Amino acid sequence: MTAADSAALHAADGSTGPDATARAASPHTPHADEVITSWTVAREAGVSQSTVSRALRADPRVREQTRQRVEDAARRLGYVPNSLASSLASRSGRTVGVVVSDLTNPFFPSLLSPIHDELQLMGYRVVLFAERTDIPSGQDALNRLLDRSIDGVLVTTATLRSPLADTLRMRGLPLVLLNRYIDGLDVDRVISDNRGGAVAGARHLLELGHRRIGVVRGPSNTSTSRDRMAGLQDALHAEDIALDAALVREGSYSHQSGYQHTRDLLRLADPPTAILCGNDIVAFGAIDAARSLDVRVPQDVSILGFDDVPMASWEVFRLTTVSQPFEEMATAAARMLAERIDQHVEIGPGREQIFPATLVKRSTVGPPRS
Amino acid sequence: MTAADSAALHAADGSTGPDATARAASPHTPHADEVITSWTVAREAGVSQSTVSRALRADPRVREQTRQRVEDAARRLGYVPNSLASSLASRSGRTVGVVVSDLTNPFFPSLLSPIHDELQLMGYRVVLFAERTDIPSGQDALNRLLDRSIDGVLVTTATLRSPLADTLRMRGLPLVLLNRYIDGLDVDRVISDNRGGAVAGARHLLELGHRRIGVVRGPSNTSTSRDRMAGLQDALHAEDIALDAALVREGSYSHQSGYQHTRDLLRLADPPTAILCGNDIVAFGAIDAARSLDVRVPQDVSILGFDDVPMASWEVFRLTTVSQPFEEMATAAARMLAERIDQHVEIGPGREQIFPATLVKRSTVGPPRS
DNA sequence: CTGAAAGCGCTTACAG
DNA sequence: CTGAAAGCGCTTACAG
Numbered sequence: 161m162t163a164a165d166s167a168a169l170h171a172a173d174g175s176t177g178p179d180a181t182a183r184a185a186s187p188h189t190p191h192a193d194e195v196i197t198s199w200t201v202a203r204e205a206g207v208s209q210s211t212v213s214r215a216l217r218a219d220p221r222v223r224e225q226t227r228q229r230v231e232d233a234a235r236r237l238g239y240v241p242n243s244l245a246s247s248l249a250s251r252s253g254r255t256v257g258v259v260v261s262d263l264t265n266p267f268f269p270s271l272l273s274p275i276h277d278e279l280q281l282m283g284y285r286v287v288l289f290a291e292r293t294d295i296p297s298g299q300d301a302l303n304r305l306l307d308r309s310i311d312g313v314l315v316t317t318a319t320l321r322s323p324l325a326d327t328l329r330m331r332g333l334p335l336v337l338l339n340r341y342i343d344g345l346d347v348d349r350v351i352s353d354n355r356g357g358a359v360a361g362a363r364h365l366l367e368l369g370h371r372r373i374g375v376v377r378g379p380s381n382t383s384t385s386r387d388r389m390a391g392l393q394d395a396l397h398a399e400d401i402a403l404d405a406a407l408v409r410e411g412s413y414s415h416q417s418g419y420q421h422t423r424d425l426l427r428l429a430d431p432p433t434a435i436l437c438g439n440d441i442v443a444f445g446a447i448d449a450a451r452s453l454d455v456r457v458p459q460d461v462s463i464l465g466f467d468d469v470p471m472a473s474w475e476v477f478r479l480t481t482v483s484q485p486f487e488e489m490a491t492a493a494a495r496m497l498a499e500r501i502d503q504h505v506e507i508g509p510g511r512e513q514i515f516p517a518t519l520v521k522r523s524t525v526g527p528p529r530s
Numbered sequence: 531m532t533a534a535d536s537a538a539l540h541a542a543d544g545s546t547g548p549d550a551t552a553r554a555a556s557p558h559t560p561h562a563d564e565v566i567t568s569w570t571v572a573r574e575a576g577v578s579q580s581t582v583s584r585a586l587r588a589d590p591r592v593r594e595q596t597r598q599r600v601e602d603a604a605r606r607l608g609y610v611p612n613s614l615a616s617s618l619a620s621r622s623g624r625t626v627g628v629v630v631s632d633l634t635n636p637f638f639p640s641l642l643s644p645i646h647d648e649l650q651l652m653g654y655r656v657v658l659f660a661e662r663t664d665i666p667s668g669q670d671a672l673n674r675l676l677d678r679s680i681d682g683v684l685v686t687t688a689t690l691r692s693p694l695a696d697t698l699r700m701r702g703l704p705l706v707l708l709n710r711y712i713d714g715l716d717v718d719r720v721i722s723d724n725r726g727g728a729v730a731g732a733r734h735l736l737e738l739g740h741r742r743i744g745v746v747r748g749p750s751n752t753s754t755s756r757d758r759m760a761g762l763q764d765a766l767h768a769e770d771i772a773l774d775a776a777l778v779r780e781g782s783y784s785h786q787s788g789y790q791h792t793r794d795l796l797r798l799a800d801p802p803t804a805i806l807c808g809n810d811i812v813a814f815g816a817i818d819a820a821r822s823l824d825v826r827v828p829q830d831v832s833i834l835g836f837d838d839v840p841m842a843s844w845e846v847f848r849l850t851t852v853s854q855p856f857e858e859m860a861t862a863a864a865r866m867l868a869e870r871i872d873q874h875v876e877i878g879p880g881r882e883q884i885f886p887a888t889l890v891k892r893s894t895v896g897p898p899r900s
Numbered sequence: 901c902t903g904a905a906a907g908c909g910c911t912t913a914c915a916g
Numbered sequence: 917c918t919g920a921a922a923g924c925g926c927t928t929a930c931a932g
Contacts, residue, residue: 245925448845475818615909
């Protein structure tokens with residue numbers, strides 16, 4: 161999204177505000193459809209078009225008095241600079257593309273909010289590239305990223321071996337990977353310690369006495385899912401316990417996947433006593449599945465999530481999960497990208513920032529029934 | 531968002547695809563940072579720049595053979611037209627702005643998905659303007675809507691008496707109001723029958739015998755909240771029942787609001803036997819509140835939502851609610867806007883499309899304890 | 901401190 | 917069917 165905030169727009173209800181310009185404009189714009197450009201403003205202010213351009217961008221070289229005159233004229237006319245022309249001429253629209261997945265998964269809005277806020281603070285607008293499975297237009301989406309309307313890209317849904325990031329990099333587009341990374345691709349990235357977080361989560365289950373641990377993991381082509389699995393294995397190995405392959409299911413990061421796979425697991429002759437879920441939305445599906453089978457959580461089965469989205473703390477869920485510091489991660493990624501775009505940073509090796517992932521104990525994990 | 535879908539991007543993992551162009555480009559682009567324009571392609575294909583422009587937009591006047599030659603050259607060079615230049619020259623970027631509220635409320639993603647899909651199908655990219663309460667930049671957001679990067683706007687969060695829509699209209703920007711409308715503003719709008727839906731919901735409660743009905747309504751400056759209240763009053767009047775003002779709370783459309791106000795209502799000396807919530811997210815907060823007080827739903831209190839977001843049917847909620855046909859509404863609004871933009875429709879009076887809102891009975895409403 | 905002019909990379913009459 | 921040229925509305929050296 162060129163996510164902007166219209167909060168203040170609405171907040172301005174009934175006051176002078178956005179509409180003041182429009183009102184003031186009418187006496188000077190007899191024809192409503194007459195386009196107002198910097199030339200119009202120049203004429204009105206009695207200066208050259210170049211001076212208008214400079215004044216409005218607060219170029220220190222223009223005299224304060226002149227700037228004032230230009231700004232007044234611009235306000236009277238309700239002038240808004242044409243961003244297309246300005247971006248074309250300056251070769252930058254201060255616009256960043258953010259690639260996210262299905263917004264229906266609360267994880268992405270949670271990550272997006274801080275990204276948007278930070279980027280906006282730095283003067284960038286953000287255009288959202290939302291993954292949709294039902295409309296096939298990959299080349300289209302890629303082209304929109306490469307059509308010069310975007311100055312840099314934040315990818316939150318990188319898939320292992322996906323050519324997207326590599327293509328963008330070859331095209332010279334500043335790029336930062338957030339949340340998921342790609343093996344052997346030397347670009348900036350901001351991730352959390354998925355492996356460590358999974359170790360903490362798994363250990364918690366083991367300490368409570370769980371031995372038959374089920375898993376509804378995310379897609380194996382994502383670094384997050386792979387690293388979380390690795391963390392689970394680490395914790396298991398430390399206790400000399402083997403993961404029962406029959407209890408491991410792979411699915412998408414969705415409620416549907418959590419629901420279906422958990423139902424399958426719970427209907428096994430010898431069901432797991434705890435289920436480690438790929439992320440929170442999967443865990444919500446798992447909780448739903450348990451409920452649909454009258455299996456109590458955590459008395460009959462423990463459920464562990466990953467992410468700690470806001471919903472996780474709702475009373476109906478009180479999900480025990482591994483928390484990722486969304487805000488800090490988003491902020492760090494936004495800053496990294498801005499640095500690359502603003503050329504403060506040499507084209508150099510990819511930088512990496514790893515944030516801790518910590519266990520948050522709530523009410524969906526307990527000791528196994530014995 | 532210029533929401534695009536990267537689904538296929540990722541789907542293209544490892545195949546030839548997006549990166550094929552990049553690969554093929556290298557022999558022809560010794561300097562990676564050399565910008566490739568339509569002139570580069572013209573030289574490569576041995577035609578004029580105008581012909582390149584025409585060929586690539588499939589102008590029927592260019593000979594098939596020429597078109598082929600140009601397309602081949604473009605592919606070899608990995609050429610992607612500069613959308614800024616193209617939009618500036620053609621005065622249209624086929625881009626629509628969609629103003630939504632906090633994406634954290636699942637209602638908006640649910641509405642956004644079909645909007646995005648439909649618009650994309652029609653060749654528009656969509657830029658999301660997401661309302662944020664924590665960053666004050668109303669004029670900023672308005673300017674971004676008016677800076678010529680947007681050809682039309684879909685507003686889903688119009689607030690009664692908000693100047694936004696009026697300003698946009700005065701600026702001549704094609705505009706469609708979706709979900710909420712503004713009194714006395716003659717613009718296109720697509721809404722659901724909020725009043726009728728509320729009547730159906732309230733009647734359901736009355737038929738079950740509820741007489742002390744509590745309300746956690748949405749903001750009074752939204753048409754949705756006001757119309758739903760009117761519907762409730764209609765149903766009450768028909769039965770000659772008066773609404774107890776002490777049981778009516780106004781809040782935002784948020785979990786937090788539903789939670790807090792419901793806790794207050796439930797701790798009253800004589801609490802309501804049913805609570806009509808402003809929308810689903812408020813209802814989820816209400817369910818959480820009941821749970822936090824060990825009040826059973828629906829045995830001790832009935833809870834009714836509005837919207838029927840996907841989460842409403844999750845097992846943990848099984849929320850009885852009033853369903854709005856999101857997809858159809860979104861599609862209708864997208865089409866209406868596209869018509870305005872494409873000038874198929876005269877500047878004329880605002881058109882209105884109203885969709886039915888229907889009661890969906892699930893498990894959060896039952897007879898009152900007697 | 902300000903202006904005239906070139907240029908950003910396209911689209912689109914206007915000729916031919 | 918194709919090309920030369922003007923123009924979209926800005927930014928930014930280059931002069932003064």
